[in-house]
Amino acid sequence: xxxxxxxxxxxxxxxxxxxxxxxxxxxxxxxxxxxxxxxxxxxxxxxxxxxxxxxxxxxxxxxxxxxxxxxxxxxxxxxxxxxxxxxxxxxxxxxxxxxxxxxxxxxxxxxxxxxxxxxxxxxxxxxxxxxxxxxxxxxxxxxxxxxxxxxxxxxxxxxxxxxxxxxxxxxxxxxxxxxxxxxxxxxxxxxxxxxxxxxxxxxxxxxxxxxxxxxxxxxxxxxxxxxxxxxxxxxxxxxxxxxxxxxxxxxxxxxxxxxxxxxxxxxxxxxxxxxxxxxxxxxxxxxxxxxxxxxxxxxxxxxxxxxxxxxxxxxxxxxxxxxxxxxxxxxxxxxxxxxxxxxxxxxxxxxxxxxxxxxxxxxxxxxxxx
Ligand code: MRU
Numbered sequence: 234x235x236x237x238x239x240x241x242x243x244x245x246x247x248x249x250x251x252x253x254x255x256x257x258x259x260x261x262x263x264x265x266x267x268x269x270x271x272x273x274x275x276x277x278x279x280x281x282x283x284x285x286x287x288x289x290x291x292x293x294x295x296x297x298x299x300x301x302x303x304x305x306x307x308x309x310x311x312x313x314x315x316x317x318x319x320x321x322x323x324x325x326x327x328x329x330x331x332x333x334x335x336x337x338x339x340x341x342x343x344x345x346x347x348x349x350x351x352x353x354x355x356x357x358x359x360x361x362x363x364x365x366x367x368x369x370x371x372x373x374x375x376x377x378x379x380x381x382x383x384x385x386x387x388x389x390x391x392x393x394x395x396x397x398x399x400x401x402x403x404x405x406x407x408x409x410x411x412x413x414x415x416x417x418x419x420x421x422x423x424x425x426x427x428x429x430x431x432x433x434x435x436x437x438x439x440x441x442x443x444x445x446x447x448x449x450x451x452x453x454x455x456x457x458x459x460x461x462x463x464x465x466x467x468x469x470x471x472x473x474x475x476x477x478x479x480x481x482x483x484x485x486x487x488x489x490x491x492x493x494x495x496x497x498x499x500x501x502x503x504x505x506x507x508x509x510x511x512x513x514x515x516x517x518x519x520x521x522x523x524x525x526x527x528x529x530x531x532x533x534x535x536x537x538x539x540x541x542x543x544x545x546x547x548x549x550x551x552x553x554x555x556x557x558x559x560x561x562x563x564x565x566x567x568x569x570x571x572x573x574x575x576x577x578x579x580x581x582x583x584x585x586x587x588x589x590x591x592x593x594x595x596x597x598x599x600x601x602x603x
Pocket of ligand 1: 287477
């Protein structure tokens with residue numbers, strides 16, 4: 234995607250220098266600052282501190298992190314140690330484990346001196362695959378947007394609501410939930426996006442609003458609690474969100490608050506779509522109650538970070554002094570509340586059969602055999 238006419242990928246290996254470069258998302262939307270990931274420790278820290286975040290980008294960063302670890306020491310022991318270290322940085326997005334598995338499979342049978350190049354190649358392929366996957370998600374989602382827009386009538390603006398950031402900042406390019414939005418906008422379908430601010434870290438207000446603005450997509454940031462009201466007043470035609478893990482039965486883990494939007498959508502007859510790449514499906518888990526939910530620092534709830542008038546960043550206290558806070562970072566939306574899953578292979582019902590209809594190769598393997 235482009236910012237001021239320049240095309241960016243969220244993570245890439247520079248051709249001449251071999252440096253692995255990404256952007257520090259903790260500084261957005263105020264500053265777009267490139268950072269180098271020079272070691273596995275840098276990659277792990279970037280994931281943990283959310284300089285990079287979003288399920289596909291966490292996976293891509295871990296893949297490069299593993300290649301960087303092997304650059305230092307390509308032994309079997311270090312391969313296992315690096316995988317274990319990177320995998321434990323964030324628990325909910327399954328893309329992290331998936332990406333590490335992909336790189337491991339690409340290198341483990343090779344002699345140590347062939348592993349580094351193979352690992353960087355695998356990480357690069359995984360990134361290219363993510364871009365193409367998101368592009369296809371966009372094409373399939375565009376079909377749904379067209380259908381809903383046509384029902385509204387010519388020239389009438391389609392109202393889309395999204396939660397968190399499942400855009401190109403969360404992936405390598407395009408995004409998952411945002412790819413159909415960008416394609417619809419580019420195709421001249423008039424649309425407007427309600428962007429949930431997404432407390433406590435404000436990925437909607439800071440990141441999704443930034444991306445949509447950079448692409449010229451009309452949007453409005455709303456408080457997380459406003460979505461239900463807008464739906465009751467027929468101001469939302471569809472919801473599209475991303476996800477960190479979809480279980481074999483179609484349950485969906487995504488940023489905390491997604492479940493409440495799905496409930497409000499169901500109560501108001503608003504279609505609720507989830508966009509995801511194949512790398513987000515966890516075929517080993519029967520249902521969403523088994524997904525590990527990340528607990529983050531209470532400080533994210535008790536404080537807010539932003540830019541002051543003089544341009545400096547500051548953190549301010551927003552809760553009563555002495556109060557504690559709980560901060561579950563994700564919730565699970567049961568499959569029954571999901572209208573459809575938008576994948577790179579097409580649209581599926583959120584159910585075991587729905588998913589297997591798009592990924593029939595999984596049928597033969599059975600549960601737990603991935
Ligand atoms: O905590 P974050 O910012 O990593 O959470 C991100 C989300 O919840 C996204 O919706 C999800 O990863 C999908 S990204 C295409």
